[in-house]
Amino acid sequence: MSKSTNLSTEHSRSDVICPVCGRKKSPVLPFIGNLCKDCFLEKYGVAHVPDYIHITICSSCGAYKIGKQWVYSSPTTLEEAVYEAVYTVLMSKIKPVTGLSYVSIKNLESQSPINTYGEYYFKVTAEGKSLEGVVLEKDYMVKVRVSAALCPRCIRRKIGYHEALVQVRGIGGKLEDFEKNLVLDYLDTFPLKLKEQIVDILDKKEGLDLLVTDATSARIIASKMSGRFLGKRIETYSLSGRRNDGRRLGHLTISLRIASVRNGDIICIDGSPNYVLDITGNRIRLIDLESGRESSLNSDQFWSHKIESYTPSSKIKKVMLLSRDPHTIVFLDIESGYTSAIEYPPERVVNLADKELREGDEYIAYLTGKVLYIIS
Ligand SMILES: [Zn+2]
Ligand SMILES: [Zn+2]
Known part of the structure; x- marks a missing residue:
């Protein structure tokens, strides 16, 4: 009898005992397999x-x-x-x-x-x-x-290796200096990861050449620039030999034309001067100064026309508003020394500039036979 009392104070039959340290399994001493947590940790x-x-x-x-x-x-x-x-x-x-x-x-x-x-x-x-x-x-x-x-x-x-070339050109094939700066400023806003893939930027007479480490990065760069500057891309891919490991080496050239025009610029479309009313990254709104027709073009539509830069002609004049009444607006041709007057009825004076018309103020105007456009 005394034996069983002994057992119940020490270990009951259901107790689990750690064979290493002899301690009993309990909520504060959990077991892993047949060892207590501490002995398991020490052994394994x-x-x-x-x-x-x-x-x-x-x-x-x-x-x-x-x-x-x-x-x-x-x-x-x-x-x-x-x-x-x-x-x-x-x-x-x-x-x-x-x-x-x-x-x-x-x-x-x-x-x-x-x-x-x-x-x-x-x-x-x-x-x-x-x-x-x-x-x-x-x-x-x-x-x-x-x-x-x-x-x-x-x-x-480091060794200037590049797989792709992005040639950035402008309207008329040439990129002007201010356009180069616009492009460079825009490139500077790219994420560092992408910028790092541009190995070199060559400042050429016709535009900018971007040497890019890989074709994928080049395509991302060209696509971003297209979206920003109403661009048109043409890709050419050529094989340029084999690497030491036998893999074929390809070279991608993306020719990218961009229309880095601003609101208020004049460009020639199919030979006709057009005033830029509004340009966003992928759409341009224009007014044809000869026909007076307005159009809104996406980049594909825009580049399907013959696009040239506008060479100022005698139709552009610096004028001063002399007088206006309900029937006539009179301008003076400044370059003629304010001697020759130009008269248009008010409904044929179209003010494209964000400016109020006031006597004594000077403007740049585009004159067709029918309409005088205030350009700026
Ligand atoms: Zn133990
Ligand atoms: Zn690295």
Whole structure:
């Protein structure tokens, strides 16, 4: 009898005892398999963690190499790049010990500040969960060798290798200086990733040549510019030999014509002067100064016409408004020394400029036989 009393104060039949430390399973001492949590942790740990890893980081852009693959992210410092690379490499190598269903990296900490390439020790806190749902945690020390290299993208950029060329030209085939500046300002607003793919910009007499590392980036750049400047693209692709590894090398040329006109400009469409009422990235509204007809064209429609820049003719005059009454508006031709008067009935004076008509004010006008357009 006394024996059974003894048993009930120590262990009942249903008690689970850890064979290593002899303690009893309880809510504060959960078991994993037949071991208590502490003994399991001591015997097996949480994960198989390599004690040494080697990482390679691009010294130019911070990309890192996993196996044979380069991973492009946007680290701002070497330290950030190293942490990201160490984390990714460890995640691919760490395996939970038998009895645990998964393991993750709870914390990573370099034992010294990272400011150059070399060797570092990282304290890796691994967290795992057993099949029974018991959460375990253990610190491991991993030696990390950090090497510098250049990733393929940066190699291409450094040696000026390019696969694609975007030739930016203007109306009439030539890009004026102010247009070049508009294009350069616009390129500057591109995301850094895209800008980095432009190896070089050649300032040519006829326009700008953008050398781009790859065809995809070139197409994105050309498409963005088309959308901004009512552009027209023509692509030509040529094979230009083979690389050392035998792969065929292609070269893409995108000829991009842009209409970098502004509201109030005059351009020639099929030989007829047109005043630009309004231009957005993909649509232009025009008024034909000879026929008075208004049109609204998308970029395909626009470029299907013969587009030329307008050479000022004698129809453009600098005038001063002399007088106006319900029947006549009288202008003086300034270049004639204010001597010759030009008279139009008010309904045949079309004010395209964002200006009020006032006696004594000067304007630029376009004169047809029928209509006088105030242009600015
Ligand atoms: Zn134990
Ligand atoms: Zn790089």
